[in-house]
Amino acid sequence: MSRPRSDWQRVAALVVCVAAAVAFGGCGARETRAGKASVEGVLLVGNGAEPQELDPHLVSGVPEHRVLSALFEGLVDLDPATLEPIPGTAERWTVSPDGLVYTFYLRDGAQWSNGDPVTAQDFLYAWERILTPTLASEYASMLHCVANARAFNTGEIKDFSQVGVKALDDSTIEVRLEQPTPYFLSLHVHYTWYPVPRKVIEALGGMTARNTKWTQPEHMVSNGAFKLAQWEPDKVIRVEKNPHYWNAAAVRLQGIAFYPIEDAMTEDRTFRTGGLHLTENVPLPKIEMYQKEQFPFLHIDPYLGTYYYRINTTEPPFDDARVRRAFALSLDRDTLVAQVVNAGRQPAAHYVPPDTGGYTSNARMPYDVEQARRLLAEAGYPGGQGFPKVELLYNTSDDHKRIAEAVQQMWNQALGVEVQLLNQDWKVYLNSMNTLNYDIARSGWIGDYSDPYNFLECFLSGNGNNRTGYASDQYDRLVRKGASIMYKTGRLATYQQAEDILLADAPIIPVYFYTRPYLLSPDVKNWQPNHLGYISWKTLYVEPPPEQAR
């Protein structure tokens, strides 16, 4: 065979040298990207998923909301600390004594990012667009509180002038509601209520075209504190300060870069190596570790949402409320939350999260195995005997899986029933829920606005989000009655009665109330957390630590 030659050793040495040079070259100047951005006044944000679109009428997710709330501004804004309505594009507003008619007065200096004035017609155009049936906006129902909006949206009336919105002049808008809606003003921070640039949309395909280019950076015009500078899908969305914004002088950030990092582990590592100021999430196993280390950048805020299991009430054995209650009573939420979920989450003994618009439920679903066994026995399954095998459905996720595995054991031990786990991927899971093709399914609800109606509405009979087959006249009556009462005390008391019924009938088993864990760099100033997860970009600013600023 061949002789060893020094040639080869030389080649090998060269390769090693090159590799080393490349590696060390990369580590020359060790200033992090977030550190550099702090100096430039730019905020680097992890944004979870890539937005489907930046058209406020064609999206339905949270990542979209974060970007759009930087780009656009509705009539009313929210104070991030108190979540009280504060003036946005509208300088002031009046409410009629019966709570049905709102009149908004637009401020003088309100401008689009191209310098055009924002007019009442821009808002009306936007609302007509989102409600137009042929655009098929998935989230148009957010406007259904407006008189006749639902009828127009479903095509029952064709004439938009019959919908309860009217421009009294170029800067005055009157909105007539179907019934008193105490949370109406807070809806305006939701993208469904934003104005859209009429001229641009008309120039690029018209009102009802879905696949248009108006949201591309070269065309996009917006009225918020920032304007779109760059949109490279799955890479970065950059917005920069909008000089035409009416309050531009008060905006201290020069820009924001949204990074759509879907993998929470990747996002966490990016933050730790100085690639981000703010993350969207923290992986569950890491939270525990950070808590133990007292990692100063970990924040956990309460979040307006409930994680629960829903039960298909249309098939035996779960058509019997006693069986459903037995399952609900035998879930040891405290242990589950402490050992499996943690992340500062609260065990949920009721459905609507505490202090939702000033409301907290009276009802409690206790952990009571004795009573659960008794109920199961009354329903004809003493000790779980003769109880059919049931399936617990969850969509693909490590966290859902871990919780389901723990719950499976709890039910098995408490009730002697056999529960099988069934994992489906997202679309199949949704299909199973929509067609009531499941026994018990993991589910959750995140509030769009801070009012119990947003949660309770889901279980009205026939509601599209019900998906349990649950129908109770009494519940429907109470929820509807509550919604029509204008005065807070009476309304909330009625809601409490409704939730009592919901928990007693147990079409759902609340598990825990969500929290929002995230990592935040100390460079970010004026951070004001709230339970809606609403971030007021225009009041934030970044500042490098003193030694770096030198």
Added chain:
Amino acid sequence: MLKYIIRRLLGFVPTLFVIATVVFFLIRLAPGGPFDAERNVSDEVLRNLEAYYRLDAPLHEQYFRYLWDVLHGDLGPSFEKPSRTVSEWIAYRFPVSLELGLYGLAVALVLGLCAGITASLRPNTLTDHVPMTFAMAGICIPNFVLGPLLVLALSIHLGWLPVSGWEYPEDKILPAITLGVPYAAYIARLSRGGMLEVLSQDFIRTARAKGLSEARVVLRHALRGGIQPVVAFLGPATAGLITGSFVVENIFQIPGLGSEFVGAALHRDYTMILGTVLFFAALILLFNLLVDLAQAWLDPRVRYE
């Protein structure tokens, strides 16, 4: 030869047609539609959406319409991400996958050939066993383990390289390594085998007897025959590398076509699935053709069938 190429290219058409047909009907069998969402979409909205995207027509009509559009070079709109058409999405994402794939290929070739050839020069010694053990390890470690391990070591502990993104040149090093290593391992094994076989042949002995330097023997004479198996492997490998890797794109947050494809399948974005499948299929066919041509060039004994 030109005739041969044209004949092969023409052969693509029925293949792509069959693929389009099979996939078109297959994806509609899967439960769940493109517009199912966590918040229920009302029936009216759903009907309007289906009307907008012509999903309300009978299936066979949709099928013929789709074929007609494809023949005119139109892969349709994306249901999931309406700001671009499927063709525009592919045009946006494929260059990223291509770039990443080529870096990965470079890593695979450099590492693989160095290791394989080094090992073949002194078989069954330490210089053979060490690189070959690494090669075996490269084959046996799933890349969703390798990626995070590399990140942990090189980015978090040593702080040399960024963790994610696709914006700056240094972002591209770790993904290229993660993608390239399993292929490097295969190439190392194939090139070792190929070299061993060639080095034992008579003409090499003759060359050595003539007193040519070892480097010259290996580089000028043995290499051409020795890397034949590698060339055969390069076709499917390159196709696999440049069509994007879901795992690597996901771990390093890279806007490539592989993650788009998996995303489209999970979201039931019918037009996007079909578009990417057809695009991938065409690429794979093309690469097989290129490999056949390359093999014929390297080894004149192979004739065009």
Added chain:
Amino acid sequence: MSEARGPESSVEPIAVERGASLWRDALVRLRKNHLAAAGLVALFALLVVSLLTPWIAPYGYEDQDLALGAVPPSGAHWFGTDLLGRDLFTRVLYGGRISLLVGFAATGVSLCVGVLYGACAGYLGGRTDALMMRFVDILYSLPFVIFVIILTVYFGRNIVLLFMAIGAVEWLTMARIVRGQVMSLRQKEFIEATTVMGLPRHRVLLWHLIPNTLGPIIVYATLTVPRVMLMEAFLSYLGLGVQAPMSSWGLLINEGVQTMENRPWMLIFPSLALSITLFSLNFLGDGLRDALDVRASKD
């Protein structure tokens, strides 16, 4: 997709002649190859352990101890425990059963389909052959993930059925190899003799042609098993793996990657188990290739 299919191994078509001595020779050569022999022994041990798992495992694979949580390896839990306080040693044992079952089931199916298909194409030849091979080409150019997703949707999380289906897709290379072999054998005298003797075609195929292609088939099958096992790991990464609370190596490794910074044992043990198996299979495959390679042995 690259992860799913993995790089193709190349198996040179080789001609194996009939005769007991040849197999005995091969066995001798295999035994001399220490790595391959070690691989064979390791595999055998793994199989035995897998079969006996219900009796060996110290705990049940779904027995939780929520209060305990994840603890590092100790006397009570050799490999430590996972986040729900389940014994990792037990879960690795059960996971191995699934992973091995998956690997062998898929390979078995691909073997049956691929060998029959390839042999038929090669033996019948002509237009039938061209048509059959065109079909293989089409399947080759189909991206793989889509199949897997649709299959999981259909078979749910029944992992064995799923992998039998994957095997039914994985047979392509096998079919090509067998076809090549059969085509070259068809010209051989002993096959021509069968035609002269008037034996029915299916008998010729089953009793004379296929047995003579066994060498490459065995080699390729040995190399298919690790590929399929890696594919299982990839599916677990996508979240399409085996149904909880059952475990598989892919699933355990994926869980381990999630927590590798603070609980390295959750990654190390399942990864070791998978790596040892894949090493063994690959070494065995290589050894078999060398042992059965007639051409190489003539040197």
